[in-house]
Amino acid sequence: xxxxxxxxxxxxxxxxxxxxxxxxxxxxxxxxxxxxxxxxxxxxxxxxxxxxxxxxxxxxxxxxxxxxxxxxxxxxxxxxxxxxxxxxxxxxxxxxxxxxxxxxxxxxxxxx
Amino acid sequence: xxxxxxxxxxxxxxxxxxxxxxxxxxxxxxxxxxxxxxxxxxxxxxxxxxxxxxxxxxxxxxxxxxxxxxxxxxxxxxxxxxxxxxxxxxxxxxxxxxxxxxxxxxxxxxxxxx
Numbered sequence: 001x002x003x004x005x006x007x008x009x010x011x012x013x014x015x016x017x018x019x020x021x022x023x024x025x026x027x028x029x030x031x032x033x034x035x036x037x038x039x040x041x042x043x044x045x046x047x048x049x050x051x052x053x054x055x056x057x058x059x060x061x062x063x064x065x066x067x068x069x070x071x072x073x074x075x076x077x078x079x080x081x082x083x084x085x086x087x088x089x090x091x092x093x094x095x096x097x098x099x100x101x102x103x104x105x106x107x108x109x110x111x112x
Numbered sequence: 113x114x115x116x117x118x119x120x121x122x123x124x125x126x127x128x129x130x131x132x133x134x135x136x137x138x139x140x141x142x143x144x145x146x147x148x149x150x151x152x153x154x155x156x157x158x159x160x161x162x163x164x165x166x167x168x169x170x171x172x173x174x175x176x177x178x179x180x181x182x183x184x185x186x187x188x189x190x191x192x193x194x195x196x197x198x199x200x201x202x203x204x205x206x207x208x209x210x211x212x213x214x215x216x217x218x219x220x221x222x223x224x225x226x
Contacts, residue, residue, distance in 0.1 A: 031213060042116070042203070042217040087155070098143060099157040099168055100215070
């Protein structure tokens with residue numbers, strides 16, 4: 001079956017660094033996505049990894065290891081506005097099939 | 113550029129009634145997706161349109177759900193008759209055909225069936 005696991009909740013302090021892990025078991029793999037979702041709002045795209053390694057984009061970085069079925073999202077210099085749910089999603093097929101398989105999301109609380 | 117919009121934002125209906133949700137994708141986006149999140153569960157894929165054609169409808173729960181995208185612009189998702197387990201947040205997303213991977217999401221429609 002298809003399975004994506006991530007921690008349910010995390011807490012961190014403003015200005016600190018936090019790492020949110022995601023492990024996946026899917027029938028295929030064609031890219032891993034991280035989305036941020038504030039309560040009551042649309043999920044917004046943060047990052048995309050399809051090859052092994054680290055992708056850095058400002059305060060946010062995402063890492064992928066395909067052999068281990070593992071990814072993490074790294075948030076640096078945390079700000080209060082980073083309090084949100086972080087969703088890991090995998091595209092399990094290539095070509096025109098674009099559907100995403102989602103984890104439950106990690107609710108991050110940033111405290112002052 | 114306007115984002116993906118969805119209407120209504122909230123809908124409360126009784127079991128057995130019909131509800132139609134609407135999604136307006138970003139102008140020019142050929143791909144349109146519907147997803148649903150039931151409380152306590154992960155977001156689940158429902159279906160994918162490329163223009164007016166259904167590319168993948170493998171996630172549609174049953175034949176009480178009907179999605180259309182006439183003319184390849186906006187899409188509607190009709191639930192008839194609604195059941196209690198249909199309650200959840202219905203998200204729509206869109207992106208360009210062949211132009212990338214990021215899906216742009218709308219704010220969702222929260223459907224409550226009582």
